[in-house]
Amino acid sequence: MTVSKLPSPVWLFDLDNTLHDASHAIFPAISANMNTYIARVLGDGTTPASQDAVNAARVGYWKRYGATLLGMIRHHQVDAADFLRRTHDLGALSELVRFERGLSRLLRRLPGQKILLTNAPTVYSGGVVRHLGLQRHFAHHIAIEDMRVHGRLRPKPSKLMLRRLLRKHGLVPRRCILVEDTLVNLKHAKQLGLRTAWVTQYLRYADPIGKAPLPKMVKRPAYVDVKVKSVLQLPLRLQRLR
Structure with missing residues (x-):
């Protein structure tokens, strides 16, 4: 009997507070x-x-x-x-970026194509990715300037933008895994049929100006398939993302 091989996933990686500690500086x-x-x-x-x-x-x-x-x-x-x-005029990124070692090895180890999907602008996100040494791992770099629908910006969590992105790249939703720190982005992706991985280690505040603390215990919502502290833990959770 021939065992059919599962198709390789397509990973949609967020950048800030997912692949590096943006909350730090x-x-x-x-x-x-x-x-x-x-x-x-x-x-x-x-x-x-x-x-x-x-x-x-x-x-x-x-x-x-x-x-x-x-x-x-x-x-x-x-x-x-x-x-x-x-x-996003921040000067020398090398003085601000804080990240874990082993990210390049992680992306090399994960099966399937990787796409960077960030609400940050191209110049900034490209600079961070180069500083992290990850640029060669991403088949596509989709920044906020690329998230236009009918001429209007539609960044995450726009489901309209996500649908268009999937069509443009010929992606089947159930093959895609969104890796994010922001729950509303994961929720909307799950509603479209994507699988979802929530990265929590860099989350320090519940609001965008850093005043409201996160709840002490944040449980995994039903629309999140996998909750990990670090992206480095993703290979251990692959079975739940299949």
């Missing part, structure tokens, strides 16, 4: 840049907006649209490229 730096940018846009042209107004806009747009940028575009007509360039 990068997110605080981006947050500071974003505060400055939003304060200027919301100000009266002379005086920047107050910190309370800035925080309300950042969190409110993030909760409503899944990304602060989308709210800034819709309600304040900001230029997406300008916003992304200024908020």
Whole structure:
């Protein structure tokens, strides 16, 4: 009797707080840049907006649209490229990036194609991936600028964007595994039939400005197939992702 071989999976890897510790220094730096940018846009042209107004806009747009940028575009007509360039102007990434050793070996060990799928801009995410030494492992690098549907930005957790991505690359949802730190992204992916892996070790806060602490015990939701502390544990959980 011939045993049919399972097709190789396609891994969709998030970047920040999945493959490296963005909460350590990068997110605080981006947050500071974003505060400055939003304060200027919301100000009266002379005086920047107050910190309370800035925080309300950042969190409110993030909760409503899944990304602060989308709210800034819709309600304040900001230029997406300008916003992304200024908020991700971080200087030397080598001084900010913190990550585990063994990531290259991990990606080499996992069966199947790997795709980088990040809500970060191309210049920044490309710089981080090069610093991590992982660029050769990804068949595709899909950044936020690539997440357009009918001309509009539709970053994660957009199911419309995910459907289009799957069609464009000829991917069957059940073969794909989304590896993420953000639960809403995993939830929407699961609704489309993807398998899901939740990475938790770099999660420190429950909100995008780093004020609300995470619950002490966060259980694995039903839409998460595998919960791991580190991506390095994925090979041990392959059976649950088949």
